[in-house]
Amino acid sequence: MIETKTPSKLEKILSSGHMAVTSECGPPRGSNPEAVTKKAELIRNHVDAINITDNQTAVTRLCSLASCIHLKMMGIEPTLQMVTRDRNRIALQSDILGAASFDIHNILCLSGDHQSFGDCPTGQNVFDLDSMQLIQTVRLMRDEGKFLGGDGIDRPPQLFVGAAANPFADPFEIRVPRLAKKVAAGVEFIQTQCIYNLDKFELWMKQVRDRGLHEKVYILAGVTPLKSAGMAKYMKNRVPGMDVPDEVVHRMSGVSKEKQAEEGINICVESIQRLKEIEGVRGFHIMAIEWEQKVPEIVERSGLFPRPKIEM
Amino acid sequence: MRLQYPEAIRIIRVPCTGKVDILHILKSFEKGADGVYIVGCLEGDCRFDNGNLRARKRVQQAQALLDKIGIGGERVQMYNLSSGEGPLFAEIAAEMTAKIKEMGPNPLKEALKKQAA
Amino acid sequence: MIVAEKKPIEEIIEEIKDYKKILIAGCNECVTVCEAGGKKEVGVLASALRMYFINNGKKMEIDEVTLERQCDHEYLEEIRNQIGQYDAVVSLACGVGVQFMAEKYRRIPIYPGVNTSFMGVTEERGVWTERCQGCGQCILARTASICPISRCAKRLLNGPCGGSTNGKCEISKDLDCAWQLIIDRLKELNRLDDYEKLLPIKDWSTERAGGPRKVVREDVRL
Structure with a gap:
């Protein structure tokens, strides 16, 4: 497919045709690095790279870059999530260089949840760039070795560039054109929103294939194991852009409370099995929210273990 | 019908309660009125569609403002009745008079007296 | 138009309570249309303030004026002869008018009577929304x-x-x-x-980010 352009292990795994597995950790609301390193330790042998979220849901946390550096020092490959909500183009480029100076090789470009959801709803937002323009910026810095201002960069960043895609958000008709737009901006891998509505995802993937986009970008299907029927209902009703079909909610509430967690894992594993069969799905992004200890079980039961060894 | 209503009430005729402005209400108090009430047609029966609904909104605006400046929003009220309801008109007049008597005079009058002294 | 909202009267009272003679100045443009600072709102505020100060045992003289605009010299000039007699002015114009009046009448404090909100439209009676x-x-x-x-x-x-x-x-x-x-x-x-x-990365230098902005038209300048 695409020649590798960076030293990213994730890129190498994808380009060599393996199904990739990524996961993510949210940094703590404090400065204790163990909150990240302990979670990462639990899953390091079962995933190829770990995303570190960037002040997710607009709640102030330990920064993504510092957390990524902790992972890097443990010998784990991080994916730096970067939202355009909090930083202008000076700060974004500066943090990209900071990441590059620690040889961080993956970045996920996002706009970020609106600050009204977080702990600083009275704060200012920035949005100097949007997620697509951040993709363009990273590609410019990497491929042309230039800053947005036009000057050259000494030792340009070597970042494998990712973005998110939500196949379920509205309006559905532009969901594939939107992906095409991100591809045109230069995105190289996509991690999707959590998939519960597999029928709708298959329809989206068909449209993706019809436009040949699956040949231009690695798509990692996002999954999140449900811990309880309550969580299923919450995701269905409260989380914007989330599509949880009734049958999933029924299946979760159809078993006793003690068995719901297990049922959530079962659904997740079955989803991965089905998603694996879809042409164009090149891996999985497992977002086990504060439930990282379950990632190894999900990876193993889905037949995605052991992870491929890549010569770096 | 010759119905009696309290003589403290001065009637100001308007073509429609929609004509009543919040300024008319405020000026009444500035000039010493102890209370003001607007009697409009039944809601839904306005010849001009929503004159009486506009009046109700203005009464609410005046109430909020009078509360904030310490005059008392309760001194302004909105009533609706049809033209055939003479006895109700008299009843409302009595009710409003009683309410205002209970609240006492417009505090501005007392304050002005003190200022003059 | 520029859409504004009336400031709570408590806030205005707090600002002007130590003065003795005040002018409330409305504006006939945008703030009239969005019912925040036109002649009507000047009357209402003046009346309410008069009653408040009487009721609180304080002598306060309050006059009213509404200018065609407060963002142009010629209309602001109309009050030049009378403004000297006031301790302060409460301007119900948008923030632009408040400032322009203050630039012109340097020795008189000018207080804002509205919160200037945005540039927008009257979507329906009583509902204004942002557009620009x-x-x-x-x-x-x-x-x-x-x-x-x-x-x-x-x-x-x-x-x-x-x-x-x-x-x-x-x-x-x-x-x-x-x-x-x-x-x-x-x-x-x-x-x-x-x-x-x-859509390409935007040049925000023509926006607030580029500092206070200025439009100069040499072809119409006198």
Whole structure:
């Protein structure tokens, strides 16, 4: 497919045709690095790279870059999530260089949840760039070795560039054109929103294939194991852009409370099995929210273990 | 019908309660009125569609403002009745008079007296 | 128009309570249309303040005036002969008018009587909504005449974000998703293909970011 352009292990795994597995950790609301390193330790042998979220849901946390550096020092490959909500183009480029100076090789470009959801709803937002323009910026810095201002960069960043895609958000008709737009901006891998509505995802993937986009970008299907029927209902009703079909909610509430967690894992594993069969799905992004200890079980039961060894 | 209503009430005729402005209400108090009430047609029966609904909104605006400046929003009220309801008109007049008597005079009058002294 | 909201009367009282003679100055333009600072609102505020101060045993003289505009010299000049007799002015014009009056009458304190909100439209009686943030480099030609800078909570030039649900913004069910509106209109105009044109990184130097702005027209300057 695409020649590798960076030293990213994730890129190498994808380009060599393996199904990739990524996961993510949210940094703590404090400065204790163990909150990240302990979670990462639990899953390091079962995933190829770990995303570190960037002040997710607009709640102030330990920064993504510092957390990524902790992972890097443990010998784990991080994916730096970067939202355009909090930083202008000076700060974004500066943090990209900071990441590059620690040889961080993956970045996920996002706009970020609106600050009204977080702990600083009275704060200012920035949005100097949007997620697509951040993709363009990273590609410019990497491929042309230039800053947005036009000057050259000494030792340009070597970042494998990712973005998110939500196949379920509205309006559905532009969901594939939107992906095409991100591809045109230069995105190289996509991690999707959590998939519960597999029928709708298959329809989206068909449209993706019809436009040949699956040949231009690695798509990692996002999954999140449900811990309880309550969580299923919450995701269905409260989380914007989330599509949880009734049958999933029924299946979760159809078993006793003690068995719901297990049922959530079962659904997740079955989803991965089905998603694996879809042409164009090149891996999985497992977002086990504060439930990282379950990632190894999900990876193993889905037949995605052991992870491929890549010569770096 | 010759119905009696309290003589403290001065009637100001308007073509429609929609004509009543919040300024008319405020000026009444500035000039010493102890209370003001607007009697409009039944809601839904306005010849001009929503004159009486506009009046109700203005009464609410005046109430909020009078509360904030310490005059008392309760001194302004909105009533609706049809033209055939003479006895109700008299009843409302009595009710409003009683309410205002209970609240006492417009505090501005007392304050002005003190200022003059 | 510039849309403003009346300041709470308590706030105005707090600012002016130590003066003895005040002028309330309205403006006949935008703030009249959005019912925040026209002649009517001047009358209401003046009346309420008079009653408040009498009721609180304080002598306060309050006069009223409403100018055609407070953002042009000639109308502000109309009060030059009378303004000297006041301790302070409460201007019900937008922030522009308050400042311009203060620039002109340097020895008299001018207080704002409204909160200036945004540039917008009267969507219906009593409902005003934002349409423009004056970025100085209009992109409406590229966005089906719907402005994502003023109407998208994230100002996304290439939206919508993943939070758009049933046509509404993730921050409020009462707020239309600007990008849904753009896409709907592109469809109506048979131009949905335009959606895939990437909007480039914006030059924000013509916006607030570039510092206070100035338009000079030599061709009309005297």
